[in-house]
Amino acid sequence: MAESYPPFAVTVDLVVLTVRAGELCVLLIRRGVAPYRDRWALPGGFVLVDEDLPDAARRELTEETGLPEPAGHLEQLGSYGAPGRDPRGRVVTVAYLALLPDLPVPVAGTDAASADWVPVSRVPDARLAFDHDRILADGVERARAKLEYTPLATAFCPPEFTVAQLRAVYETVWAAPLDPRNFHRKVTGTPGFVAPAGRATEGDRGRPAQLFRRGPAEALYPPMLRPQAR
């Protein structure tokens, strides 16, 4: 029955974002094979026969980052299936968005030629393979929007973090400065956003900061809106 209909190949592609050195970076691989050989692309691969979509995304994530299930965030971004998007045939890709803390481990490509973190501000338009420019743009916009009404900024942070680190995440992802005092009030005042870890930093410059862990909340009420609006 299903075989009487046009066959598709199904892939997952990953928009893996992190914050490194004050910049929002995306994990890109350099393709070693045609099509789009030597071009940058999002990591991804074909879905296996008996594999669920989130499992395929997790598998590709661990394969490409070389990390055993990092404590980040993974969610489906959307599907892209325009007829001409892959010259090899009809391929529908399910894109996933991953938010990870800055990885001390260098990225090792398993089957790709090479992989690296690239600041999204330095990814020129129409430079990535396939329709990955659009997928990347959608992923970045999704991440920016989700910081407003979810505690997902903590996914960019290590297990314990300071308010200033969390603020740096917001400022980096949104590319906008935030007032440290108002941000501190907002973060510590929103129930469930963060939970005090009890300890404090040592050895840094300035007054030591309290350490926090991610709180139990799954949504921010009220949301933290980006500075813009009309």
Added chain:
Amino acid sequence: MAESYPPFAVTVDLVVLTVRAGELCVLLIRRGVAPYRDRWALPGGFVLVDEDLPDAARRELTEETGLPEPAGHLEQLGSYGAPGRDPRGRVVTVAYLALLPDLPVPVAGTDAASADWVPVSRVPDARLAFDHDRILADGVERARAKLEYTPLATAFCPPEFTVAQLRAVYETVWAAPLDPRNFHRKVTGTPGFVAPAGRATEGDRGRPAQLFRRGPAEALYPPMLRPQAR
């Protein structure tokens, strides 16, 4: 190249929502063929060989509703591809969410046995075919959330509508009462949400109401949050 990987069938399924008689309703079809014969299911069908995903969704929508591209809203909801979700084989479906005004035209199923509007409150769990229960739940939640920060409630309304009609949409979708005075202030005070049509209603009970059209805004600033929170 792509043919060396497991072949999939790709479908689109539609969560078509409308507001009828004070209830949020979904368009369901009764399946005429196996599997899940005689069970309710979301409308949908296979993506054609040279067809883009949004085109397939629009095609199914017009086929199932019998309407020439109604002035509603259509957006991608997400993809579902668990290995066992379709007993016929490996099928990945891309779900779309459609919001339509109440259609005076009765729904005519073209290839399905029958189709009808069903209040979502009367769709029991684990009653729809495939994994359509979950897809429906995701669609309803997406619609509820989107009313908060977009003007999409107008997609449920005819081209010209009153503030009370728009409020009825919110109250129905959210299943919560809203204060008419505060709602009126919010709707008319949010720039770009609605634009006055210049005319007013006649013949109804009570004071005549001004008619409005959908405004140019694509997002609500500030959002209209549902009554809940903590």
Added chain:
DNA sequence: CCCCTTTTTCGTCTTCACGACGATAACTCT
């Protein structure tokens, strides 16, 4: 024709959240 009901629309009042800052605390560095 007058009152009552219904519905829309305009105000008021209080509370709360946020943006813009000032001020203080608690460290490091020289």
Added chain:
DNA sequence: AGAGTTATCGTCGTGAAGACGAAAAAGGGG
């Protein structure tokens, strides 16, 4: 010790939202 840096607490004004009161503008029934 003093200067510099960073974290944290407070204050003040503005604007939005919830809870209402009240007037405006129609229809219906005696």
